[in-house]
Amino acid sequence: MIARILAATFLISLASWTAARPVLAAQISVSGAGLAAAETLDSEQLAGLPAVEIATATPWTGKASFSGPYLTDVLALLKAEGNKVSLIARDDYKVELSLTDILRYRPIIATSMNGKPIPPRERGPFWLMFPFDDHPELQNDAWFFRAIWQIDRIRVEP
Amino acid sequence: MTRGLRAALAGLGLAVVVSFSIVGALQYALSNKTIGVLAGGTDNQAWAFFQLGTEHHRLHVALLEASAGLSDAAAAERRYEVFVSRLNIVRGGTYRQMFTGRAFYDGTIGEIGRFVDETDALVASRGGFDGVVVAELLVRLPLLRGPIQAMMLGINSVSAGEAAQRWTEITAMQRLATAATVIQAVLCAGFAGLAGWYILQSSRSRRELLQLTGTLNQAKQDAEAASRAKSEFLANISHEIRTPLNGVMGLLGLLVDSRLPPEPQGHARSALRSAENLLTIVNDILDLSKLEAGRIEVEAVDFLLTQPAEDVVSILHPKAMESGNELSYTIDPDARISLRGDVGRIRQILFNLVGNAVKFTRQGRIGIRFTTRPDGAGALLLVVEVEDTGIGIPPEFLGRLFERFSQADGSTTRRYGGTGLGLAICRQLCLLQGGDISVRSEVGKGSTFSFTVRCQPGPDIVEAPLPEPAPEAVDHGPLRILVVDDVEVNRTLMNSLLTRRGHAVRLATNGAEAVTEVVGSGLRLDLVLMDIQMPVMDGCSATEAIRSLPPPLGTIPVIAVTAHAMAGDRERYLAAGMNDYVSKPVRPAELFSAMERVMSRLPGLPSQAPAPAAPDDLAETPLLDQSMLDQLRDCLDMEDLTDMLGLFPGQARIQADEIEAAIAGGDAAAVKRAAHGMKGANANLGAQRLSAIARAIELNAADPEEAARLLQLARQQIEPTRQALEEQFAAAAHG
Numbered sequence: 001m002i003a004r005i006l007a008a009t010f011l012i013s014l015a016s017w018t019a020a021r022p023v024l025a026a027q028i029s030v031s032g033a034g035l036a037a038a039e040t041l042d043s044e045q046l047a048g049l050p051a052v053e054i055a056t057a058t059p060w061t062g063k064a065s066f067s068g069p070y071l072t073d074v075l076a077l078l079k080a081e082g083n084k085v086s087l088i089a090r091d092d093y094k095v096e097l098s099l100t101d102i103l104r105y106r107p108i109i110a111t112s113m114n115g116k117p118i119p120p121r122e123r124g125p126f127w128l129m130f131p132f133d134d135h136p137e138l139q140n141d142a143w144f145f146r147a148i149w150q151i152d153r154i155r156v157e158p
Numbered sequence: 159m160t161r162g163l164r165a166a167l168a169g170l171g172l173a174v175v176v177s178f179s180i181v182g183a184l185q186y187a188l189s190n191k192t193i194g195v196l197a198g199g200t201d202n203q204a205w206a207f208f209q210l211g212t213e214h215h216r217l218h219v220a221l222l223e224a225s226a227g228l229s230d231a232a233a234a235e236r237r238y239e240v241f242v243s244r245l246n247i248v249r250g251g252t253y254r255q256m257f258t259g260r261a262f263y264d265g266t267i268g269e270i271g272r273f274v275d276e277t278d279a280l281v282a283s284r285g286g287f288d289g290v291v292v293a294e295l296l297v298r299l300p301l302l303r304g305p306i307q308a309m310m311l312g313i314n315s316v317s318a319g320e321a322a323q324r325w326t327e328i329t330a331m332q333r334l335a336t337a338a339t340v341i342q343a344v345l346c347a348g349f350a351g352l353a354g355w356y357i358l359q360s361s362r363s364r365r366e367l368l369q370l371t372g373t374l375n376q377a378k379q380d381a382e383a384a385s386r387a388k389s390e391f392l393a394n395i396s397h398e399i400r401t402p403l404n405g406v407m408g409l410l411g412l413l414v415d416s417r418l419p420p421e422p423q424g425h426a427r428s429a430l431r432s433a434e435n436l437l438t439i440v441n442d443i444l445d446l447s448k449l450e451a452g453r454i455e456v457e458a459v460d461f462l463l464t465q466p467a468e469d470v471v472s473i474l475h476p477k478a479m480e481s482g483n484e485l486s487y488t489i490d491p492d493a494r495i496s497l498r499g500d501v502g503r504i505r506q507i508l509f510n511l512v513g514n515a516v517k518f519t520r521q522g523r524i525g526i527r528f529t530t531r532p533d534g535a536g537a538l539l540l541v542v543e544v545e546d547t548g549i550g551i552p553p554e555f556l557g558r559l560f561e562r563f564s565q566a567d568g569s570t571t572r573r574y575g576g577t578g579l580g581l582a583i584c585r586q587l588c589l590l591q592g593g594d595i596s597v598r599s600e601v602g603k604g605s606t607f608s609f610t611v612r613c614q615p616g617p618d619i620v621e622a623p624l625p626e627p628a629p630e631a632v633d634h635g636p637l638r639i640l641v642v643d644d645v646e647v648n649r650t651l652m653n654s655l656l657t658r659r660g661h662a663v664r665l666a667t668n669g670a671e672a673v674t675e676v677v678g679s680g681l682r683l684d685l686v687l688m689d690i691q692m693p694v695m696d697g698c699s700a701t702e703a704i705r706s707l708p709p710p711l712g713t714i715p716v717i718a719v720t721a722h723a724m725a726g727d728r729e730r731y732l733a734a735g736m737n738d739y740v741s742k743p744v745r746p747a748e749l750f751s752a753m754e755r756v757m758s759r760l761p762g763l764p765s766q767a768p769a770p771a772a773p774d775d776l777a778e779t780p781l782l783d784q785s786m787l788d789q790l791r792d793c794l795d796m797e798d799l800t801d802m803l804g805l806f807p808g809q810a811r812i813q814a815d816e817i818e819a820a821i822a823g824g825d826a827a828a829v830k831r832a833a834h835g836m837k838g839a840n841a842n843l844g845a846q847r848l849s850a851i852a853r854a855i856e857l858n859a860a861d862p863e864e865a866a867r868l869l870q871l872a873r874q875q876i877e878p879t880r881q882a883l884e885e886q887f888a889a890a891a892h893g
Binding site: 060090091093120121122123150 | 209212213216236239240242243244246247250
């Protein structure tokens with residue numbers, strides 16, 4: 001069913017709105033358990049972590065290849081420890097993930113799609129991505145809605 | 159199961175299948191619909207548009223804060239970028255597909271798109287998102303509120319409409335599904351009802367069948383019981399008929415033997431012949447009904463295949479010659495000669511078939527062929543074929559040939575005689591012995607009857623190792639022995655057995671030859687081994703003839719060698735004057751011990767002979783045989799009885815005189831013959847005591863003194879017997 005929708009989905013090229021624009025310095029602020037104060041992660045720090053590639057279909061992109069560090073690596077980098085992680089987007093959209101799910105499905109913070117950085121106007125620059133194709137149980141709205149884009153803040157809960 | 163029911167069930171089944179298909183299709187449509195709804199709601203529509211509206215507000219707030227100096231332009235730019243991303247989402251794939259062509263969407267999206275293009279151009283021209291851009295946007299951004307509001311309302315109404323339509327569709331589908339379910343339920347109920355009804359029907363018919371089976375079984379048992387009872391009755395009644403018939407024949411015999419004028423003499427002879435025919439019929443009925451009543455047991459004795467063959471051929475040969483027929487038998491070279499089975503019954507079947515063949519063949523050939531083959535169960539099947547070149551049997555009669563009272567046609571009986579029971583008896587005898595009988599025939603060409611009986615293989619015909627003579631046995635040295643047997647195999651066997659023992663052997667092939675041998679031998683014979691069943695003159699007659707020779711020839715020991723080892727046979731042989739007997743097939747040890755016994759006893763009386771009854775016993779024998787008299791009274795009328803009573807004393811005295819004359823003449827055989835006649839005649843009259851005394855005389859014929867003493871006793875019985883008879887018959891006359 002998803003496949004049919006994806007096949008039917010027509011993505012317009014938005015090159016006209018994305019080209020020739022200086023990308024704003026993007027950051028993610030991380031706070032919560034195990035952290036004395038809020039920390040800031042920028043694109044460079046994320047790029048410094050080992051990049052993982054996930055090739056999967058999504059309702060918004062069809063089949064695409066995403067790449068970025070594991071969320072677990074990001075948390076480890078900041079020595080954040082907790083049982084729950086909240087991610088909040090620039091438009092205040094918010095999702096909660098349990099550590100169990102994070103460890104089981106290993107989502108990444110995708111910073112590029114099909115080898116290109118993701119512009120903010122196209123759900124960039126930081127997009128939480130799950131390997132949907134590897135786990136049939138993830139192929140439903142409950143999980144698609146957890147693939148939060150335009151990540152702005154991360155809060156680690158005890 | 160009726161055709162209608164089957165059709166109804168098939169129809170119902172089809173309906174159920176169809177309704178399931180309908181429901182399946184509905185479910186498929188519903189789920190597709192649901193998928194469509196889900197596809198529409200993959201990125202919640204209302205949320206996406208609401209977010210666009212919200213970001214419009216937040217951008218407005220950020221612009222106001224930037225212009226008031228509460229925040230910088232970069233914060234406002236970040237909000238602007240988010241606003242643009244929301245626009246991109248709303249004008250992206252799914253939404254665009256769903257709402258293109260609707261005024262509120264196309265208008266608003268176009269307007270916001272133009273706003274973004276102009277803003278981007280402005281930002282590009284200013285080289286960044288600065289205060290000028292903020293001020294410009296503060297003027298133009300509020301202009302989007304109206305279109306966005308309109309779009310929100312439009313989307314809302316579309317959603318509501320779609321929801322309503324979906325609701326309608328789903329409701330309709332639900333109704334359809336409910337209807338289909340109801341139909342299904344009804345069909346299933348009907349199906350279940352029919353199935354239940356069918357199960358009930360079939361169980362009822364099964365019960366009926368069981369009842370019917372029970373009834374039929376009962377009927378079968380009743381029929382079998384009735385048939386058995388009928389056979390039992392027939393067997394009993396024919397047995398009962400035989401006794402008075404014997405009486406009638408005895409009396410007729412007496413009449414024929416008496417000095418009557420020619421005409422009544424002729425009548426008496428005719429009557430005797432009729433009685434004999436009647437006896438044959440009664441005997442056949444008795445045989446058949448005994449067979450059918452299952453009263454006949456199959457015997458198992460060892461015999462050589464040549465015995466029944468020789469017996470039958472030698473008996474029927476003269477008759478066959480009379481009508482110009484050749485009669486011969488062959489035994490298949492591979493056949494087993496030594497068998498164990500009911501040789502008497504085999505002989506009876508063979509005699510019947512060959513008798514028929516002789517009867518229905520003129521100037522032709524009758525051949526008997528014996529073969530054996532394994533029956534697969536460790537036993538042997540003896541196959542006998544009797545082929546003739548006689549008149550043949552029309553095909554329409556072949557099927558009924560082995561049924562009771564069936565002859566090829568009604569005139570057969572008149573032309574050829576016979577009861578029509580012979581073949582039925584043969585068939586029963588074959589079945590009884592685990593075989594069967596069949597016939598092939600062509601009218602004018604001849605017939606072939608073929609029957610099988612199951613036999614066990616008999617002992618191998620090999621020379622047994624010679625038994626060590628018992629230490630106390632007297633050695634009589636080599637003996638001169640006459641072997642009398644009509645079957646060559648037997649003669650050869652005996653010859654080799656005896657000559658190996660050092661005895662000298664002479665051979666004879668029948669009783670007459672044996673008597674001639676004994677007479678011609680002078681004193682050169684010590685012992686006779688006598689077969690019983692032989693053509694020309696049988697063993698018993700030959701022995702009686704030998705015993706009637708003057709001593710010492712008449713006292714030569716005779717041992718019966720016979721397959722007839724039935725109860726009663728022994729007495730018969732001893733009564734005929736034989737000293738001992740051995741049964742066939744001859745086992746050397748038995749033969750030699752019998753010879754030993756006979757030779758050691760000499761000269762003496764055969765101890766095996768039953769001791770004649772003491773006078774006291776004879777005197778105590780009932781004067782009359784009441785049951786015999788009852789039968790006589792049943793069969794004969796008063797006149798006959800009176801006649802008989804009149805004849806009796808004279809007859810008895812004549813017989814007594816004959817015996818006396820024979821004793822006086824020293825003629826043991828004549829004594830025996832006369833006593834035998836007296837015995838039979840008195841038995842037929844019911845004069846039991848006289849008959850018993852006559853039998854004692856017969857047994858003691860070789861002892862003149864004892865015979866004379868017994869004869870005296872017999873004479874004393876005549877008058878009391880007559881009186882007793884008179885009382886009996888007078889009672890009958892007046893009772």
